[in-house]
Amino acid sequence: MTVLPQLAPLRKVNPVNSANTVGSSKLSIVDLTKRYAPGLEPAVDRLCMDVEEGHLVALLGPSGCGKTTTLRMVAGLMDPTAGSIVVDGKDITQTPVNKRGMGMVFQSYALFPHMDVAQNVAFGLQMRKVPSGEQAKRVNAALEMVKLAHLSKRKVRELSGGQQQRIALARALVVEPTLLLLDEPLSNLDAKLRETMRSEIRSIQQRTKATTLFVTHDQDEALDMADRIAVMNGGLIEQYDTPAMVYERPTTRFVADFIGQANFLTAQVLSENGQAADGERYYKVEVGGLGRYSAVGAPGLAGSSREIVIRPHRLRASLHPRPGDDAIAGTIERVSYTGDTIAFAVRVGDRRLLAQSMTSSADMPRTGDAAYLSWEAADAFLLPGHIRGSGT
Amino acid sequence: MTAPTETQQLMSVRAGVLPGALEKAKAARDRRTYLLLLLPAILGLFATFLLPLGYMVKMSFDRGAPDGVIESAFTLDSYVRALSDPYYWQVIWNTFQMGIIVGVLCVLVSYPIALFLVRTRSRFRGLLMAVAVAPLLTSAIVRTYGWMVILGSNGLVNSSLHSMGLIDAPLKLTNNMTGVEIGLVEIFMPYAILTMVSGFGRLSSQLEEAAGSLGANGFQVFARITLPLSLPGVLASFLMVFVLTISTFVTPTLLGGGTVQVLATEIYDQTTGVLNWPFAAALSVILLALFGAIIAVYQRLTRKIGG
Amino acid sequence: MGFYTKYRTAATALAAASVLALSACGGGSTPQAGSSTSGEVNIIAYASVWQDQYTAAVIKPFEAKFPNIKVNYVAKRSSADMLSALQGQKSKPNTDVAIMDQSVSQSGNQQGLFAKIDQSTVPNLANVPDKFKDKNGYGPVDMLDAIGLVYDTKTFPTPPSSWNALWDKSNCGKVNVVAPPSLLGLSLTAITSNMQGEDYTKSIDKGVAKLKQLAPCIQTFSPQPDEYQNVITGQTVLGLGQNARGQFYADQTGKKIGVAFPKEGTAYQINTINLIKNAPHSAAANTFINYALSAEAQEAFAKDLFYAPSVSNAVLPADVKSRVVPTDGSLKILPLDVDFMASIRDKWTQTWKQEIIPAK
Structure with a gap:
């Protein structure tokens, strides 16, 4: 993984096209396509992706983006229309679900209501004909792992949502699956519990070193838990990278928009203005009607039209511009106070920009104030993709 | 986005530490509301069901004379007669046996259909469901006549079996218990299917998928997940068919050819032919006791399954 | 023949008794x-x-x-x-x-x-x-009205003249009777008993034995939709029925069905x-x-x-x-008065259910 992901082609991220990549990955998905009916738009479109051993990869995207369909095809619960799924170098595309040896946690947990906790966890071991003495040991170990060994004789319906979640996890992990598949596992929990479970699932995953595919629509979950995030949209992977890169260096406007909040400014890239870190370049850019500013981006963007992404917390709103900084003058439309941060909606011409700062600042504008928005050049990122509809 | 909102926190706090007294008062208020809402149903039930039932029980202790005269009394004559005559024990046994056989067969043939209806994702599901229960639109009498034609000695079954060379003489499929049971199984199938479909609530494709992902093959998924989870529906369905069967009188009369003696036909004869209503009432109470016994067994079983 | 006279006498006596009773009550x-x-x-x-x-x-x-x-x-x-x-x-x-x-x-x-x-x-x-x-x-x-034998006119070009036609082996399996508590079955019990030379007011054992011989040949003891339609549709060729309806359906079906009073006499439906x-x-x-x-x-x-x-x-x-039941004494009528019927209805019904029908 030395290739800078944001420079990868849009449609096919990390294509698995040579034998050496198959050998080094735990899971390789090659050109996987699902079309529910002939003539319909594919739900998953020629998707390619490698997952390294021990990694937790989040499939992130809005509903209908194809992330659950992808997961179900990997699990063997759904047949792909085309493409293949390779695990440990073996093509398992035609292998039935019960022979794949994966562990899956469903959104509804899918615990068997007619069995108690221990019976649920033991189910996979029974199917594998594990001797009963060993079964009991492993069930107990799995329950210890999720800290619920004391509930082993409970009925499923007597458990809370969080407990059911853990049992589902224990049931999936007890069989030492080749892959752990989690389908929106936290979406049925309340907000507080969700955060606890996040770190717990992550720590169990790291302890067991289970290679994990995790479907979620919640960007915070993905950023928090994943080693890699595949941002999906319309059956395609828009970007497949580390959480930091997905956040800081989105490859498309969709990714930037979906992960956190973002301000977009359309700019004409005028000229290179020196080397930046990681092989990037500084540029002089002209933002229509506002003036000339600095931004950062991949090499070779001079002379083109690009979108600048600035995260709100990288935009500083102040009553007085700092000398020497790039700054845009605007009017504060709304101030919202959320405790640890304060957010500003700033009217700049016909644009509306969002800025966010810590609440300690003394130089704090109020609604109706004329204010300045400023940023550092390294925080204004030029999206590598062309602006949709523009020729260059 | 990540931190719980104020309201959520507040709610979790309130749910956790609501004082017991407040909770009790609220429960009492709820109970009163429920009672008030139930009142029309209770009154209706009382007038249309309990009152006549009470009257029937009372009549079963009256003294019946063979000429139809009912003498108000409190006597156990009718019960003594019914329970001391081996013939009526035979009738009770026939009734019970018929209920069990029809119930089991009906559940067996309806189960795959109900399972299919619950699991299908076809857009014709609604239509298929309607087709499955459509026989309810025709009366049991009409359908019984249909079976008389189909099962008769020159009927569809016998003539096709004969033309295939499988039988020499027509099978006796009507005017006996066999015919009654065949007819009842078909007639009660819509009820069985409906009851099962609504009783399969705990079944879900996700549970079957989960079992599959844990290594269970198709048969193991059925045996370990689908079947146990559908048992409450199966039991309810059996109970339904059993109760309908032992209380039905039309089909045993029409398809039984006078040879099938069950409690319902016996009650009918006593009521309309012999005019001994107290005795008919006593037989009805015995039938009710049979209901009660099977319902008690049913509740035992469901408690065990639902555990 | 002596029996016939005896019962005719009994019937007359009964009628006379009712006359007396009537004149007594205002x-x-x-x-x-x-x-x-x-x-x-x-x-x-x-x-x-x-x-x-x-x-x-x-x-x-x-x-x-x-x-x-x-x-x-x-x-x-x-x-x-x-x-x-x-x-x-x-x-x-x-x-x-x-x-x-x-x-x-x-x-x-x-x-x-x-x-x-x-x-x-x-x-x-x-x-x-x-x-x-x-x-x-x-x-x-x-x-x-009175109980008669309803018959298929093709099978019986001449109307059956005796109740014994029911026992005729050539009709076996194509014969219906309506079992008690129907009046038809009760009447047949009395008629059969009478034919066996019994006084049915005292015992019907011989009649029951005779009816048990008939049972295996009976197609149904509860004809559906009724005893007439069974003959009309060709399901059976002979059975019990009431004269009035038999005559009516004979006209309706172009004489496909006929109804006859056998010579041994019959019983009224009143x-x-x-x-x-x-x-x-x-x-x-x-x-x-x-x-x-x-x-x-x-x-x-x-x-x-x-x-x-x-x-x-x-x-x-x-x-x-010529097609309604004679009330002038020209046809032998077994006296089955209301009180007697009331006294035996249940008993005879049970006899059928427990002895005659199971003999099928």
Whole structure:
């Protein structure tokens, strides 16, 4: 993984096209396509992706983006229309679900209501004909792992949502699956519990070193838990990278928009203005009607039209511009106070920009104030993709 | 986005530490509301069901004379007669046996259909469901006549079996218990299917998928997940068919050819032919006791399954 | 032959006894409700063919004659159904007249459901022979029918002349009887017992033994939809049936079905016409009953549904007369009076269920 992901082609991220990549990955998905009916738009479109051993990869995207369909095809619960799924170098595309040896946690947990906790966890071991003495040991170990060994004789319906979640996890992990598949596992929990479970699932995953595919629509979950995030949209992977890169260096406007909040400014890239870190370049850019500013981006963007992404917390709103900084003058439309941060909606011409700062600042504008928005050049990122509809 | 909102926190706090007294008062208020809402149903039930039932029980202790005269009394004559005559024990046994056989067969043939209806994702599901229960639109009498034609000695079954060379003489499929049971199984199938479909609530494709992902093959998924989870529906369905069967009188009369003696036909004869209503009432109470016994067994079983 | 004479004597004696009983009881009249020439009359009687024919032959002409009286007909499947309906409204009747089987109306009489009928308000009662009057003054016989053998005319070019045709092996499996508590089955029991030389009022053992021989050849003991349709559709060729309906269906089907009285004699099926006690329109009801007992109404119904009239002044054309049950003594009738039937109905029913039907 030395290739800078944001420079990868849009449609096919990390294509698995040579034998050496198959050998080094735990899971390789090659050109996987699902079309529910002939003539319909594919739900998953020629998707390619490698997952390294021990990694937790989040499939992130809005509903209908194809992330659950992808997961179900990997699990063997759904047949792909085309493409293949390779695990440990073996093509398992035609292998039935019960022979794949994966562990899956469903959104509804899918615990068997007619069995108690221990019976649920033991189910996979029974199917594998594990001797009963060993079964009991492993069930107990799995329950210890999720800290619920004391509930082993409970009925499923007597458990809370969080407990059911853990049992589902224990049931999936007890069989030492080749892959752990989690389908929106936290979406049925309340907000507080969700955060606890996040770190717990992550720590169990790291302890067991289970290679994990995790479907979620919640960007915070993905950023928090994943080693890699595949941002999906319309059956395609828009970007497949580390959480930091997905956040800081989105490859498309969709990714930037979906992960956190973002301000977009359309700019004409005028000229290179020196080397930046990681092989990037500084540029002089002209933002229509506002003036000339600095931004950062991949090499070779001079002379083109690009979108600048600035995260709100990288935009500083102040009553007085700092000398020497790039700054845009605007009017504060709304101030919202959320405790640890304060957010500003700033009217700049016909644009509306969002800025966010810590609440300690003394130089704090109020609604109706004329204010300045400023940023550092390294925080204004030029999206590598062309602006949709523009020729260059 | 990540931190719980104020309201959520507040709610979790309130749910956790609501004082017991407040909770009790609220429960009492709820109970009163429920009672008030139930009142029309209770009154209706009382007038249309309990009152006549009470009257029937009372009549079963009256003294019946063979000429139809009912003498108000409190006597156990009718019960003594019914329970001391081996013939009526035979009738009770026939009734019970018929209920069990029809119930089991009906559940067996309806189960795959109900399972299919619950699991299908076809857009014709609604239509298929309607087709499955459509026989309810025709009366049991009409359908019984249909079976008389189909099962008769020159009927569809016998003539096709004969033309295939499988039988020499027509099978006796009507005017006996066999015919009654065949007819009842078909007639009660819509009820069985409906009851099962609504009783399969705990079944879900996700549970079957989960079992599959844990290594269970198709048969193991059925045996370990689908079947146990559908048992409450199966039991309810059996109970339904059993109760309908032992209380039905039309089909045993029409398809039984006078040879099938069950409690319902016996009650009918006593009521309309012999005019001994107290005795008919006593037989009805015995039938009710049979209901009660099977319902008690049913509740035992469901408690065990639902555990 | 000696038996025949014996029973004829018995029948005469019984008839004589009822005459004596009748003359003993005066029959008090009850006050009349409503007008005798206007208003409405609610009658309860049999359903289907019977209702159609009775409406056409009696009710329509009555309404033509008394245009201010409207007749409402409530149809019931059986006399027992009528009885239970009347029991339900005993405290406040809304029915005025009931036409039902004598055995059931007798029970109604004893239960106090019916009022006595008085010749002063029903003058035509004078034309009802004593043997057809109720000995206590309740509703008299309105019409008579009898049990016969219904047969397929193709199988029987000449009508079966003996009940023994039922036992004929060549008809085995194509024969129906209607088991008790139906009157048909009860009558057959008495007839068979009588044919075996028993006094059925004392024992029916020999009759039962004979009927057990018949059982294996019986297709059904409960013909559906009824005993006539079974013969008409060719499902059976021979069975028990009532003469009136048999004659009616014979005409309806172009003589596909026939009905005959075997030489060994038969038993009546008798319908009485009854005035409900405290009837809301008793005056108009008496007018109706009087009309129902008129020669005109009795002749019309005999022509339509082949019931024998119960009044002496009814004169039937020869072709009708030959098809209704004779009431002049020309046909042997086994006396199965109401009280006797009441005493054995349950017992004989159980005998059939426990001995005869299981022999199939």
